[in-house]
Amino acid sequence: MFKKSLIVAAATAALVSTGAQAAAARDYISIVGSSTVYPFATVVAEQFGKSTQFKTPKIESTGSGGGLKLFCAGVGVEHPDITNSSRRIKKSEQDLCAKNGVKDIVEVKIGYDGIAIANSKDSQQLDLSRKDLYLALAKDVPDPKGGDKLVANPYKTWKDVNASLPSTKIEVLGPPPTSGTRDAFAELVMEHGCQEYPFIKAMKKTDKKAFKAACMGVREDGAYIEAGENDNLIVQKLEANPNALGIFGFSFLDQNSDKIQGSKIDGVEPAFESIADSSYPVSRPLFFYVKKAHIGAVPGIAEYLAEFTSEKAYGEEGYLSDKGLIPMPEAERGQFRYDAKAETPMSAL
Amino acid sequence: MNDATQNRRRAIDVVNASLKKRYAREARFRRIGLGAVVLGLVFVSVLFFDIVSKGYTAFVQTHIELEVFFDPAVIDPEGKRDMQEIARADFRKLVREPLRALFPEVKKRNEKRALDGMLSGGAPYQLLDMVRSDPSLIGQRRTIDLIADDDIDMLVKGHIDRNAPPSDRRVNDQVIGWVDTLTEQGRVKRKFNSGFFVNGDSREPELAGIGGAVAGSFYTLLVTLVLSFPIGVAAAVYLEEFAPKNRWTDLIEVNINNLAAVPSIVFGLLGLAMFINLFGLPRSAPLVGGLVLTLMTLPTIIIAARAALKSVPPSIREAALGVGASKMQTVFHHVVPLAMPGMLTGTIIGMAQALGETAPLLMIGMVAFIVDVPGGPLDPSTVLPVQVYLWADSPERAFVERTSAAIIVLLAFLIAMNTFAVIMRRRFERRW
DSSP: OOOHHHHHHHHHHHHHHHHHHHHHHHHSOEEOOOOOTTTHHHHHHHHHHHHHSSOEEEOOOOOOHHHHEEEEEETTTTTSSSESSOOOHHHHHHHHHHHOOOOOEEEEEEEEEEEEEEEEEEEEOOEHHHHHHHHHSSSSOOOOTTTOEEEEEEEEEHHHHTTTTOOOOOOEEOOOTHHHHHHHHHIIIIHHHHHTSSHHHHHHHOHHHHHHHHHOOOSSSSEEEEOOOOOOOOOOHHHHHHTOOEEEEEEEEHTTTTTEEEEEEETTOHHHHHTTTTTSEEEEEEEEEEGGGTTTTTTTTHHHHHTSHHHHSSTTSSSHTTTBOOOOOHHHHHHHHHHHHHHHHOOOO | OOHHHHHHHHHHHHHHHHHHHHHHHHHHHHHHHHHHHHHHHHHHHHHHHHHHHHHHGGEEEEEEEEEEOOOOHHHHHOOOOOHHHTTTHHHHHHHHHHHHHOOTTOOOOHHHHHHHHHTTTTHHHHHHHHHHOOOOOTOOEEEEEBBOHHHHHHTTTSSOOTTTGGSSSSOHHHHHHHHHHHHEEEEEEEHHHHHHOOOOOSEEEEEEHHHHHHHHHHHHHHHHHHHHHHHHHHHIIIIISSSSOOOHHHHHHHHHHHTSOOOOOHHOOOOIIIIIIOOOOTTHHHHHHHHHHHHHHHHHHHHHHHHHHHHHHHHHHHHHHTTTOOHHHHHIIHHHHHHHHHHHHHHHHHHHHHHHEEEEETTTTOOOEEOSOOTTSSSOOHHHHHHHHHHHHHOOOOHHHHHHHHHHHHHHHHHHHHHHHHHHHHHOOOEE
């Protein structure tokens, strides 16, 4: 018995010590972050792994917030080298980074992603305004009878919201609050929509908290269905239920254009061109952040940056655009390529 | 006497009167039981049918047969046969040229792009691998089956509706025309998809495989088995045979039973805090995954092993002690060998459980995009169920069938393990 447990203990100790050794020198890039950037970063990583002598980077999809938390935990091989983000780093996160010794961060913007609001091809294409979406999905809306007060959302069908819309039940499948897509949707659609009411807009100055609750609170009476982070699932559900609308990344609309159609938002159809020239209102920039202290310490980071910012990757006709990434204008691409090459750290926010 | 016969008749009458009711009750119960079994089987067969009907097409892959000229001017212009130099050569040119030669009328830039796009992004690497293993190919012409792009694969397999309006399909009329021409020439082939079993993950569905995930699962389960079997058996033997029965051992027993019911994500959090943050083990490594799954399977193994030890009759122990064996000899020479089949069955079931687990691995970074097939328990890797989860979340249509195919492989492993457990039990189990 004693002998056996001794052997087991020795084996565990041996495994742990080899593990510690492996952590001391890492020969692959470790990337974490946004699930929206994940499909693009993985393509670059794969190309990078195939065309260089470096190992293929490891990419975890942790969400933007989770990724930045891991990223800012410190300098050293046990922490990730790069984090992807579907929004810009926040001041609080930058402070956290600085507190943990992560001082110099290189910021690279890679392009844009549109958020599509789509339904099945079996039903008609909708032409929605952001105000319509706000009224249909907010938890509390301005009293339809008039007056400057909020009441629990009474709308049942799209026709109730806007007489020009069909009289189908409001049923929207979308991402849960942990998702970056949801954050962007709340900010770009809901917040914008609610500001069309002057009294809510006035709240922004007086009571920020109440303003946020009024604008970004999503109804919980079954009209908005949290369908999880799996966008493919939403697409399948839309096919089965022609009355439902779904909210997801543009690349899923692009890949499934035979089954679903994007609704026009403020009269603009979600398309490659309209997102690129930012006439489509619901689009956001995508980023990744690099720990400068790791460049050189972990092999291949500089080369990975060069691959990601090359014209054949994030350029106008690069392979990322085939995957649904909307490229930046040429001047901006050149700027970020230059900054990535020079490893220019970003300034404090 | 008369009274007694009357009484007896009355009892029989009572029995006879209720007999019909009792039979009906029994028949009803049997029908309900049978119904439950049939319902269960129907659900399982619907699930299997759905997965298999979606997934079986992934085991074949569309290839386009082309005659490739390994042009020395492109591959190795200096003629030094330096592999590093050759790896940087533009193999894309080699795969494009034969296709363009077949359709000389294609001149416009975007049409050329569409034509080039019919072949997978992995086709050039196919050629590179061939040159690597046999450098004498340079300068020769060979007929090679090149991997087709996933859209072409979907078209050939009939997952893209040719009659849909052109704006609604991923493949336009022109490409369909080219595919039809190639099919008439017998160049479009559907071959067994061996890459699916050996490749690591990829963002190109036609190149993605479960090789990396299977290797990751193997290393993870190896670590789990090496740790959990000896620890679990040792714990069970001590608790069952040596430990005194007092309040402490009762407490331990209750806690082991509790651990078996703890949600697996909790073990993941524990693993993150202990193994990664405290001990500094690398993230995403099968070693850490194995340690976490060990924590999870230990209670299962301990409970099964204790049950197996309990079922060994006391007469065996008494006989051994009676002929002068020590306590230790009794346990290790007689009781443990007799209980071994039961312990192994419990272990296999615990392992099968661990094979299907994703939640605890989420926390320790094993849910990740990893292309290189892991070569040991310290390399970053994923496991089979995680691969299923990652593919299910990918936008490309071709990943749907691959997801189902990966599920088929996972189910095959699970069925094999559970069957093995049943066979072991049948063969070695002894009844007293």
